Every structure is written in structure tokens, then in C-alpha cells.
Amino acid sequence: MSITHPSADQSRDVRIGGEIRISRVEDVREDRLDVLWSDGGRSQYWAHWIRLRATAAGLFTGVARNWSDGANFHPQQRLVSESDRIERAHTAGGGAYLVVTWRDGTSDRLAAPDIWSAEHDDPARRIERKTWSSTKTWPSWDFGPLIEDPSREVLLAFLTFYLEHGVALISNVPRRVDSLARVAGGIAALAPSHLGDAFDIRTTDNPKHIGEVAAGIPLHIDLVYRQFPPSVQALHAINQIEDGGENELVDIHHILGQMAPEDIELLSTIPVDFVARSTSVHFRGRHPVLQFDLDGNFTGVAYNQYKISFPPSVPPAYYFAFERFRRMIHAPENVNRMRIPQDAVLVFDNRRTLHGRRSFRDTSRHVIGCFLSDDDLRSRYRLLAEAASGGQLA
Structure with a gap:
């Protein structure tokens, strides 16, 4: 210059x-x-x-x-x-x-x-979101060239796919409890929560969060009761089971295309409360269910039927719009069901993708989870995209 x-x-x-x-x-x-x-x-x-x-x-x-x-x-x-x-x-x-x-x-x-x-000048904003539904199948990226002996081209392809779809899968991850931290370090900075840097998801006699039960878990985003819920989540299947325990994923960007404009208006302009209260925490977040930036771009969903609390000021029309939204997200054609493969890590956008889990009986199921920084992930994508275009404006 x-x-x-x-x-x-x-x-x-x-x-x-x-x-x-x-x-x-x-x-x-x-x-x-x-x-x-x-x-x-x-x-x-x-x-x-x-x-x-x-x-x-x-x-x-x-x-x-x-x-x-x-x-x-x-x-x-x-x-x-x-x-x-x-x-x-x-x-x-x-x-x-x-x-x-x-x-x-x-x-x-x-x-x-x-x-x-x-x-x-922001290649991350130029990413075109690709919607998906129940029929979507997920390719995977091998741990070796992505994390162990990283290739810039492989990492760029992985991050591009993730930003397009809000979901990406990594295979052949070493069966170690510290492997998720290695995966996280190769993609974005860890975003610790009150659950720690990482957290176990397996059944226990004294569950501290809903993931530690064998019962089914309805669709939700994690930590919706925080003022700023995390954007990126990763789950590592340390020990997967053969019957039950499938994850259910719903793309809210796809759901928006099915909603009436007046329902989107109600769910994006009227905030509701999400509360987590116990003897050890008392979190409260107030968010619209659907969130958009000032340019009108969809930025996230806030949903957890176990944590939502409607303020008394919510008008009657809101409840009907909310009920129509609920029916859409649970419609079989919108729910993508997958069992995280053994030794694989599922990375998904916690603000775009509702997730749930089917019930199971085999209590040997063991998954480790963590949250990552969306800002850091996008920073890495921008650097890789700019390098791939020779430093020119793409």
C-alpha cells in the first residue's frame, strides 16, 4: 500500500x-x-x-x-x-x-x-448459509490432516463447511479424554463455562445437568439462560452405544423459510426469560426466541422448553406464534437424526442448531462436550481465506 x-x-x-x-x-x-x-x-x-x-x-x-x-x-x-x-x-x-x-x-x-x-472485506460474512433437513448426511474430516498434522487447505475446507451448514464432523479422533481439547485448540479457543473447560455427558446417580440422565432430551440450545449463550459446541464420542442415544438436530435457518412473516416478527421482537436456578447457580437470560442483527441477518435462536419463562406482558398472539414454531421444529421432516460415530467429534453452531437426544438404556455411553469461541473460529477462517486468495480481496 x-x-x-x-x-x-x-x-x-x-x-x-x-x-x-x-x-x-x-x-x-x-x-x-x-x-x-x-x-x-x-x-x-x-x-x-x-x-x-x-x-x-x-x-x-x-x-x-x-x-x-x-x-x-x-x-x-x-x-x-x-x-x-x-x-x-x-x-x-x-x-x-x-x-x-x-x-x-x-x-x-x-x-x-x-x-x-x-x-x-469480511470473507466470513460472505459465506452463504446452506440449509438442511432430515435427509442431510454429514461428511467427515479426518483428525490427522485437520488436527494432528494440520493442513491449511483441510482446515479451510472444514471451517467453510461448518460456517455454511452450522454442523461439521471430525472422524478418527483418539479415544482419550484429552482429545477434545486438542481438537478445540486446532479450531478455536476454548470458551469455559460454569461446567468447566469441558464436561462429561454420561449417566450418573447424582446428575448435575440434564445430559447426565438416560432419558430423552428435548430440542434446545445449551446455556440459553446466560446473557450471551455460547455459539460453538463440540461433542466427542468416547464410548458410543449401538441402541438409542441418537442426537437430533434442527436447522433454524431452514425453519425460518417455513414461517409466516408475522410469526417471525412476534418471536424476534418480544423477549422472554430463560432461567436456571439451583443451590449453586442462578442464571437469567432475556432473549427473543429468534434473533437478527440490524442488517436483518439471522444471528441465533433461544429455545429450551425446560428453561423458558414468559413475562406477564407477552400478548396472546405470541403464544400461538410460539406454538406454531414448536410444531415446525418437531416435524419429522425437519429433524436430522444421527448417532455420533465412535471416536468422532461433532461440532455445531449452538445458536443456529437446536439439538436434542433420544433416550437409551446402555449406561456405558460416554460423550465429552465443550464450547468454543465463535470469534476465534471466524478469525482463523478469515486468515485462511485471505491466504488462499493470495491476500487479495476475494
Whole structure:
């Protein structure tokens, strides 16, 4: 990257690698303009944002240059000015640059990949979710090239599949109680909970959590009663049984496509309580059952019929929407049933995938579970995706 410092008689030149090109600039107004990209896409940019993007680059020098990952303004700079009015704009260098001339007579020259990256520079956000139902079969990744003697290509393929589907399977994991920690270390940082770094899931005469019983467990997400439930969960089958104990998985991203818009509206705008109370803990989380970010993207589900508590303010229509949701998640065509293979680790998105378990009689069944950092997992994916594209914008 080369940067020239801004001055009244010199265009500011911000260059980064990439082959992103601008086809043309359209609808140029004093406060905004439209860019038509070489791939046919269109973006609108406000004048103040363009000014900030261009001016800040020349201000980041010394220590600030190393700290300014993704920043588009410098602490020394004024955010807005009445002089930030566009006089005209055009492309240069065969679409490699956007050149904006301002009403005060100055001009800015920004590399097309630089402004494009402001919207598209997160490869994890560009992952297209792939929905699944009862008929989905799951491929597996071998422990050796994924964890023991890791291959960047194998890990990228695994993380890509996980981010697409919210579920991924690792096979041939050594039958040791510490193997799950090795798997976790190769994928993302551990996210300890009140259950510890890892926790046993096997029957006991004095169960401390529902996983330690042989009875069936209804669909839920784990730790829904926390203010920030964990996003990634892993389960290692240390000793699997042949009859019963199958896991049941439901893809809520698939369920959303079956729901009426008014039901989604109710379940995403009205929060309910989830409570875990015993002699040792008292957790309370308040969440909408369906959660979306400010861009309208689905971010998670909150559901556990044993922990949910409806506030008195919940309107009658909510209960009917909730009941329709319950029927959908339990419909046989939506429930994917699998028994985690012996010596395999199942990794799944605890915020996207409801999971449950069928009852069993053979109490030798032994599974170890843990939670992982979603932020760390996505960080590793971004680094691998960027390396695979040669550091260019993918």
C-alpha cells in the first residue's frame, strides 16, 4: 500500500491490491453518488463517507498506521464539514480509481478495491448459509490432516463447511479424554463455562445437568439462560452405544423459510426469560426466541422448553406464534437424526442448531462436550481465506 499525504493541490491516492473495477459512476449529486461495479453490482456512497475514507488514509503514519485496521477516520480529523459537497466524479485508470472533485476545489482519488472492501472485506460474512433437513448426511474430516498434522487447505475446507451448514464432523479422533481439547485448540479457543473447560455427558446417580440422565432430551440450545449463550459446541464420542442415544438436530435457518412473516416478527421482537436456578447457580437470560442483527441477518435462536419463562406482558398472539414454531421444529421432516460415530467429534453452531437426544438404556455411553469461541473460529477462517486468495480481496 502506498499513501500520499493530502494537500489542497494534490489528489490523495489510496492503493491496495486487487482486481476490483468500477464500470461507471452514476447519479452524482452534491451529497452522494452511485458506483456501478464491473460485476454488475451497485453501491451508493455518501459524500461525508468518501471524504473521510480519502482524508484519513494520509493521516495514519507512525504508530497510528499499525493500529488503524479498518479505520476510516483519524482522531485528528474533523468528521464533517459543510464544504463536503461533490462537484463532479468520474473513474480513472480503466475503472481502477474513483476520482471525486469537491466544491472547495480539492479532489480525492480512491482505489476501487479500497472502497469496495468497506462493504465486502469480511470473507466470513460472505459465506452463504446452506440449509438442511432430515435427509442431510454429514461428511467427515479426518483428525490427522485437520488436527494432528494440520493442513491449511483441510482446515479451510472444514471451517467453510461448518460456517455454511452450522454442523461439521471430525472422524478418527483418539479415544482419550484429552482429545477434545486438542481438537478445540486446532479450531478455536476454548470458551469455559460454569461446567468447566469441558464436561462429561454420561449417566450418573447424582446428575448435575440434564445430559447426565438416560432419558430423552428435548430440542434446545445449551446455556440459553446466560446473557450471551455460547455459539460453538463440540461433542466427542468416547464410548458410543449401538441402541438409542441418537442426537437430533434442527436447522433454524431452514425453519425460518417455513414461517409466516408475522410469526417471525412476534418471536424476534418480544423477549422472554430463560432461567436456571439451583443451590449453586442462578442464571437469567432475556432473549427473543429468534434473533437478527440490524442488517436483518439471522444471528441465533433461544429455545429450551425446560428453561423458558414468559413475562406477564407477552400478548396472546405470541403464544400461538410460539406454538406454531414448536410444531415446525418437531416435524419429522425437519429433524436430522444421527448417532455420533465412535471416536468422532461433532461440532455445531449452538445458536443456529437446536439439538436434542433420544433416550437409551446402555449406561456405558460416554460423550465429552465443550464450547468454543465463535470469534476465534471466524478469525482463523478469515486468515485462511485471505491466504488462499493470495491476500487479495476475494
